[in-house]
Amino acid sequence: GDTEVRTLKMAHTLDQTHPVHQGIVFMADRLEEVSGGKMTIDIYPGGQLGSERELMELLQIGSLAMTKVSSSPMEGFVPAMKVFNVPYVFRDNEHFWRVLNSEEGKELLLAGDSVNLRGLGYFDAGSRSFYNVDTPVYKPEDLTGQKIRVQQSQTALQMVKSLGGSPTPISWGELYTALSQGVVDGAENNPPSFYTSKHYEVCKYYTLNEHTSVPDIVLISSYIWNNLDQQEQVWLQQAMDDAVVYQRKLWAEKTQEALDAVQEAGVTVIRPDKKPFMDKVQAMHESYKGTEIYDLIQTFKAM
Amino acid sequence: MDWSVVVLLVTFVVLLILNVPISIGIGVATFAAMLFTIDFGPAAVTVAQRMASGVNSFALLAIPFFVLSGLLMGRGGIAHRLIEFAKVLIGMLPGGLAFVNIISCTLFGAISGSAVAATSAIGGFMIPTMEKEGYDKNFNTAVTVASSTTGLLIPPSNILIVYSLASGGVSIAALFIAGYLPGILVALSLMAVCAVYAKMHGYPVGRVPSIKEVGKKTLDAIPSLFLIVLVIGGIVGGFFTATEASVIAVLYSLILSVFIYKEVKIPELPEIFIKSVETTAIVMLLIATSTAMSWMLSYENIPQNISAALMGLSDNPFIILLTINLILLLVGIFMDMTPAVLIFTPIFLPVAMELGMSPLHFGIMMVLNLCIGLCTPPVGAVLFVGCGIAKTSIAKLIKPLMPMYAAMIVVLMLVAYVPAISEFLPTFFGLYEAK
Amino acid sequence: MKALSNFIEKILGAFVGLLMAVMVLDVTWQVLTRFVLKEPSSYTEELARFLLVWIGLLGAAYAYRKKAHLGLDILSQKLEGIAKRRLDIFISLVCMLFACVIMIYGGSKLMLLTLELDQMSAALQVKVGYLYSVIPLSGLLIVLFSLDRIVNGDPEPEELEFYE
Ligand code: NA
Ligand code: NA
Numbered sequence: 001g002d003t004e005v006r007t008l009k010m011a012h013t014l015d016q017t018h019p020v021h022q023g024i025v026f027m028a029d030r031l032e033e034v035s036g037g038k039m040t041i042d043i044y045p046g047g048q049l050g051s052e053r054e055l056m057e058l059l060q061i062g063s064l065a066m067t068k069v070s071s072s073p074m075e076g077f078v079p080a081m082k083v084f085n086v087p088y089v090f091r092d093n094e095h096f097w098r099v100l101n102s103e104e105g106k107e108l109l110l111a112g113d114s115v116n117l118r119g120l121g122y123f124d125a126g127s128r129s130f131y132n133v134d135t136p137v138y139k140p141e142d143l144t145g146q147k148i149r150v151q152q153s154q155t156a157l158q159m160v161k162s163l164g165g166s167p168t169p170i171s172w173g174e175l176y177t178a179l180s181q182g183v184v185d186g187a188e189n190n191p192p193s194f195y196t197s198k199h200y201e202v203c204k205y206y207t208l209n210e211h212t213s214v215p216d217i218v219l220i221s222s223y224i225w226n227n228l229d230q231q232e233q234v235w236l237q238q239a240m241d242d243a244v245v246y247q248r249k250l251w252a253e254k255t256q257e258a259l260d261a262v263q264e265a266g267v268t269v270i271r272p273d274k275k276p277f278m279d280k281v282q283a284m285h286e287s288y289k290g291t292e293i294y295d296l297i298q299t300f301k302a303m
Numbered sequence: 304m305d306w307s308v309v310v311l312l313v314t315f316v317v318l319l320i321l322n323v324p325i326s327i328g329i330g331v332a333t334f335a336a337m338l339f340t341i342d343f344g345p346a347a348v349t350v351a352q353r354m355a356s357g358v359n360s361f362a363l364l365a366i367p368f369f370v371l372s373g374l375l376m377g378r379g380g381i382a383h384r385l386i387e388f389a390k391v392l393i394g395m396l397p398g399g400l401a402f403v404n405i406i407s408c409t410l411f412g413a414i415s416g417s418a419v420a421a422t423s424a425i426g427g428f429m430i431p432t433m434e435k436e437g438y439d440k441n442f443n444t445a446v447t448v449a450s451s452t453t454g455l456l457i458p459p460s461n462i463l464i465v466y467s468l469a470s471g472g473v474s475i476a477a478l479f480i481a482g483y484l485p486g487i488l489v490a491l492s493l494m495a496v497c498a499v500y501a502k503m504h505g506y507p508v509g510r511v512p513s514i515k516e517v518g519k520k521t522l523d524a525i526p527s528l529f530l531i532v533l534v535i536g537g538i539v540g541g542f543f544t545a546t547e548a549s550v551i552a553v554l555y556s557l558i559l560s561v562f563i564y565k566e567v568k569i570p571e572l573p574e575i576f577i578k579s580v581e582t583t584a585i586v587m588l589l590i591a592t593s594t595a596m597s598w599m600l601s602y603e604n605i606p607q608n609i610s611a612a613l614m615g616l617s618d619n620p621f622i623i624l625l626t627i628n629l630i631l632l633l634v635g636i637f638m639d640m641t642p643a644v645l646i647f648t649p650i651f652l653p654v655a656m657e658l659g660m661s662p663l664h665f666g667i668m669m670v671l672n673l674c675i676g677l678c679t680p681p682v683g684a685v686l687f688v689g690c691g692i693a694k695t696s697i698a699k700l701i702k703p704l705m706p707m708y709a710a711m712i713v714v715l716m717l718v719a720y721v722p723a724i725s726e727f728l729p730t731f732f733g734l735y736e737a738k
Numbered sequence: 739m740k741a742l743s744n745f746i747e748k749i750l751g752a753f754v755g756l757l758m759a760v761m762v763l764d765v766t767w768q769v770l771t772r773f774v775l776k777e778p779s780s781y782t783e784e785l786a787r788f789l790l791v792w793i794g795l796l797g798a799a800y801a802y803r804k805k806a807h808l809g810l811d812i813l814s815q816k817l818e819g820i821a822k823r824r825l826d827i828f829i830s831l832v833c834m835l836f837a838c839v840i841m842i843y844g845g846s847k848l849m850l851l852t853l854e855l856d857q858m859s860a861a862l863q864v865k866v867g868y869l870y871s872v873i874p875l876s877g878l879l880i881v882l883f884s885l886d887r888i889v890n891g892d893p894e895p896e897e898l899e900f901y902e
Binding site for chain 1: 348544602
């Protein structure tokens with residue numbers, strides 16, 4: 001009936017202090033506001049309903065409405081997402097957001113609709129950079145022989161390899177121990193994650209080489225989306241778009257906070273010349289020739 | 304109360320009493336409860352997906368590998384030599400072998416960070432060995448199960464890392480140091496139980512050995528002792544992770560028992576491998592369906608609803624803390640540790656902090672509390688592994704476990720009401736500032 | 739039925755034992771490549787997890803055949819003769835129902851869904867649907883073993899092995 005409230009179940013893997021979680025909370029509040037209480041989002045944080053890959057599967061199965069994923073685990077579902085794991089496609093943050101907000105960026109968001117994963121919007125997840133236990137990295141050569149933890153993704157593996165490190169896939173949960181016991185020598189992530197994961201307790205050098213800018217993507221199951229009436233779709237999209245603006249500002253603040261805090265804790269933050277790093281990955285860019293990824297890289301670079 | 308909870312509990316208890324395999328009972332009950340909110344088709348697919356996801360974990364590899372190395376150590380003469388060695392050291396104490404068991408489980412749990420791995424690795428040979436020496440099998444299994452959980456408090460410990468994330472920022476280094484005292488206290492309290500138990504049942508007390516005997520047994524045990532050096536050294540030295548250490552244990556015990564001691568013949572190996580799969584699979588199916596159940600509970604917001612109802616009962620700080628502990632013990636009975644930490648930290652930590660508890664103190668208390676849940680039926684990973692290895696029934700383990708639950712609860716109360724037990728060491732090492 | 743079940747039990751045992759050996763080699767290779775060769779392998783971690791899923795679920799069917807799964811046997815220890823037999827048949831029916839609905843129906847739908855939507859694994863770049871195919875497979879085996887139990891009676895549960 002008319003009085004019924006539409007509740008969407010949304011699960012993700014981040015903890016509740018994470019700026020992306022706070023963006024999602026903002027989105028839920030906004031949705032209640034714009035829909036006059038007719039729609040709400042129930043949030044399940046902290047991976048209590050599964051890993052990112054599993055949550056996407058649950059969207060495909062239809063037992064979960066929404067999730068937030070990083071574009072790396074999305075590679076297995078939507079191959080075009082690989083483009084975000086290719087290093088140095090974007091010149092800077094401004095370029096990055098110009099691409100995301102362009103027609104091509106929006107098209108990419110909908111690329112998963114055919115596999116029941118419809119993108120609603122991009123959240124800022126900053127740029128990923130290397131951190132090392134006891135080796136300061138100023139130039140790519142400093143990565144030689146360093147075992148760097150990567151996410152389970154072929155693109156991430158190639159990325160570290162092309163920059164000169166030895167990529168080592170280790171699960172995020174095992175990483176703190178692996179770093180402190182020396183199983184790996186370093187890892188790579190954005191400043192807020194470096195801070196909240198406490199990896200700065202072990203890794204004393206953080207090199208802001210910013211090799212990849214990997215957005216977080218809010219997804220809705222296409223079944224659920226198609227079941228919403230047009231008005232509901234408009235409300236949901238409105239809440240998403242407002243949350244994106246809010247979350248970008250929050251992310252910038254949290255990044256600065258994180259960098260201040262790790263330096264306070266004794267971490268040396270290095271701001272290297274990015275040119276030698278960029279030069280190193282040209283061969284990797286070329287290796288995509290003849291694939292849709294190559295075309296995407298070229299389109300993005302030209303923007 | 305939520306109808307889905309009623310259906311879950313009734314279905315599960317009825318199937319349990321009728322002796323349906325627990326793993327399958329959990330799966331059926333979960334599916335039945337799920338049907339209240341999810342359609343038949345997606346519910347069946349979701350249970351199947353959660354089952355596969357529950358087992359799809361690298362950290363769980365420690366289970367099959369330590370089960371396998373346990374079998375090899377048992378048949379290959381490694382376990383025998385290690386225990387002979389331990390016997391000449393502390394066999395003359397009442398309940399000496401039980402002490403050996405507790406120390407082994409604590410050490411092993413400490414380095415591997417996995418209670419399940421400790422139970423399978425140590426229990427695999429300690430349970431039958433103790434039985435041969437005249438100890439009751441169920442008692443042996445209970446000792447193994449209870450003492451294996453100490454490794455979750457003594458670093459490294461994945462569950463404390465999970466807590467650090469869930470609590471939004473307690474230092475992992477501080478948590479690790481904080482876990483030592485409570486972990487050791489649990490081990491000591493279990494030893495006290497064993498000493499009393501052994502005296503009451505007149506368990507064999509070994510004689511004091513001669514110096515010559517000590518020398519010979521030590522020399523005999525050196526290659527076997529090297530296994531421990533290899534595993535601990537490898538982890539500490541950063542050559543491999545705790546999970547990978549389990550495969551190193553397999554390789555070393557394989558070489559030692561087949562080529563050095565020659566007590567296992569190569570044609571016997573296939574049967575040993577199949578045997579290890581069987582034990583592993585019993586545990587894996589339990590983990591699989593428990594994962595589905597934990598998922599369903601979270602999905603229906605059941606833990607939050609129940610605790611909200613219970614927390615409204617009092618405003619006395621002592622009672623509130625007691626209530627939190629009772630709820631967590633209850634949670635631990637039905638839920639696995641990782642989801643429990645993820646779900647309940649955000650619910651209880653703010654309450655605890657209002658009572659003046661530090662997040663560090665609360666985390667240690669919570670993990671210790673949930674450790675007890677790991678060895679209580681119906682859902683307790685360590686208990687399952689213990690039963691699987693000893694091929695005994697859960698019902699038979701309850702009686703010998705009772706005094707051990709009591710000992711662990713005493714330590715839990717100490718940790719809950721005496722903050723210094725958790726906070727002294729981290730403060731002393733400058734990793735933490737007590738308020 | 740009995741002969742078929744026994745035959746399949748043999749093959750299943752040999753197969754899971756083999757998978758276990760492969761898993762040992764795989765993780766050994768992982769340590770070797772990272773520590774000795776300094777060139778960490780990218781697929782061993784994923785392969786080990788996939789093998790564990792297969793070993794866990796196929797092994798579950800094998801353990802079911804051996805009547806090794808844990809249960810609360812207070813009631814069934816008290817029963818004898820026809821009453822015990824009836825209870826055993828009921829238990830087999832519950833297991834069969836679970837295998838049919840969750841493992842065969844749910845598992846094959848999951849397998850088909852992931853195959854159709856073309857989900858690829860991160861490291862090995864194989865279809866995740868192949869990983870999930872073990873769920874209905876194990877379900878089919880449990881149904882077969884259940885039928886054998888209903889027709890021919892339950893085996894004795896496995897006993898503790900002594901190490902000499
Ligand atoms: Na530990
Ligand atoms: Na329990």
